[in-house]
Amino acid sequence: MLVVIGIVIFFFGLLFSIAWHELGHLAAAKLFGIKVTQYMVGFGRTIWSRKKGETEYGVKLIPFGGYIRMIGMFPPKKDEKYGTTRSSSPFRAMVEDARQMSAEEITPEDAHRQFYQRSPWKRVVVMMAGPVMNLILAIGIFAAILMGHGLYTPTTTVASVSECVLPADAPNKDVCPPGAKQAPAAEAGFRPGDRIVEFNGKPYTTWADLQLAIRQSTGPVPVVVERDGQRVTLTPNLMQNQMPKLNSPSEYETVGFLGLSPTQVLAKQDVGGVVSTIGGFVSLTAQKVIELPQRVPDLVSAIFGGERHQDSPVGIVGASRLGGEVLSSDEISVDGRIMLMFNLLAGVNLSLFVFNMLPLLPLDGGHIAGALWESIRRGFAKLVRRPDPGPFDTARLMPLAYAISLVFIAYSLLVLVADVVNPVKLF
Structure with missing residues (x-):
């Protein structure tokens, strides 16, 4: 219903x-x-x-x-x-x-x-x-959500640590197959709740900058984390792994891999943050519209049983179905569902x-x-x-x-x- x-x-x-x-x-x-x-x-x-x-x-x-x-x-x-x-x-x-x-x-x-x-x-x-x-x-719509409700923003605090290394197109990301290599973060001793303050000798305060540094690194890298009020230095041995591109999740590239995910916090945005965020949305939307012709092979493949990526083009039927999926989901709170539906509607506009x-x-x-x-x-x-x-x-x-x-x-x-x-x- x-x-x-x-x-x-x-x-x-x-x-x-x-x-x-x-x-x-x-x-x-x-x-x-x-x-x-x-x-x-x-x-x-x-x-x-x-x-x-x-x-x-x-x-x-x-x-x-x-x-x-x-x-x-x-x-x-x-x-x-x-x-x-x-x-x-x-x-x-x-x-x-x-x-x-x-x-x-x-x-x-x-x-x-x-x-x-x-x-x-x-x-x-x-x-x-x-x-x-x-x-x-x-x-x-975006301004009301960003200033009134807030935007989930990733931080430099670790939410979870991957147990093993899996390629981006692995069918099940929650299960490590036999013989899978241990993820660098797990091998180095990272724990949920660790706040990364330095990476390779440089301080970081935002996840976006830290993520970029991780993807550009390989080999042993010193990482300073704050744990229980104390600073601990860990030295993971970063490896290359196939990961989705930051601005195009359906495309992959080989980058440095650490194997952890960030904690997300709900943060209300000021006017400057709203302008910056909406500017990014406009730029990304323009890029996706220009890429529409390139999506034809993926759409044809999806019709005949291939993978349908989350950033695939949708029409009024697909967009309406997404609204139904959001409202019926039990993975997010009621207010989160409402905000996501408005976000989708703003994205369509x-x-x-x-x-x-x-x-x-x-x-x-x-x-x-x-x-x-x-x-x-x-x-x-x-x-x-x-x-x-x-x-x-x-x-x-x-x-x-x-x-x-x-x-x-x-x-x-x-x-x-x-x-x-x-x-x-x-x-």
């Missing part, structure tokens, strides 16, 4: 994130006098709708996104009104169809309220407003921001790139005293936009199948 409740709660959280995104576009468009005929959450068949003023608000059957419909997204052909003549070329026909659809709802009284007629900076604001709303929501800012049509970033290019082109023409080249015709890019859309749909279906047959598991 908790799994189902968690899935439903997180699913509606995702729908809210989509609606919140489109609300940004809607508000900015209306602010600049652009006529918006539809505000929809979802795609396909309309389940519910209501018209208020000039805009129809509604919910559609397929909850995998949303949109607002603005009139005049594409300019007419140069020196002529919207044409109805259809070309025999399939690519030119795509352009003409897009231009015609853009012109369908334009009436004489609305002729001055078209999207393409607005100055480039206003169009940039309209298209950025959606992703920025997701960013604002993500920052708000951060991903929506980064993904939609990619300079590709039909994404928001594609329209932003078109408006910026128009501004540069007009500025250059003015500088060299040439005639105004007019609005940049993004309709000509529609064949490319359709191709990119097909790629996105295929990728989404791949992720959907993987989410169903081999979902990502946190615990």
Whole structure:
């Protein structure tokens, strides 16, 4: 029951994130006098709708996104009104169809309220407003958690000591197979509760710095620990072992291995800590979005029974399932489950921001790139005293936009199948 409740709660959280995104576009468009005929959450068949003023608000059957419909997204052909003549070329026909659809709802009284007629900076604001709303929501959730609840932060105090050396891809990390080599930390006499104060002659106060030093070391290394109020020097013989990369757990590298895990404490963050942490989240999210094409082989492998990594891409089905897993888990406290669910929702919104800012049509970033290019082109023409080249015709890019859309749909279906047959598991 908790799994189902968690899935439903997180699913509606995702729908809210989509609606919140489109609300940004809607508000900015209306602010600049652009006529918006539809505000929809979802795609396909309309389940519910209501018209208020000039805009129809509604919910559609397929909850995998949303949109607002603005009139005049594409300019007419140069020196002529919207044409109805259809070309025999399939690519030119795509352009003409897009231009015609853009012109369908334009009436004489609305002729001055078209999207393409607005100055480039206003169009940039309209298209950025959606992703920025997701960013604002993500920052708000992260800030509330980091400043109000706190962030579990690893310390230099030892929580547990590994008994033996196991490769990163070992199927069972809790059992030492016969003949396994003793871990350097266990061999040197480390104990849970030891606080590491010096490593190889240098003092350390944060786990991040200490972990980096451990991974870069090999051979005998003097380590000073504080134990029962006294300082004790231990000399583990560090070895090389296969470990997950720090910023990419699904990839491995050979690094120095000590064989211990740190104690984690719940620490509330100040404004500086929040800014730094969220900045790291944005950077990591951007990296993961860029790496999406590289994840295709892993997704295909996961569908046919291979390992599904925790940092594997997930869709709305997989993300909702994670919400159910978190809420039903007995491995963390109730408040921890709630915080983790909000963290997941904030992460989704951060991903929506980064993904939609990619300079590709039909994404928001594609329209932003078109408006910026128009501004540069007009500025250059003015500088060299040439005639105004007019609005940049993004309709000509529609064949490319359709191709990119097909790629996105295929990728989404791949992720959907993987989410169903081999979902990502946190615990």
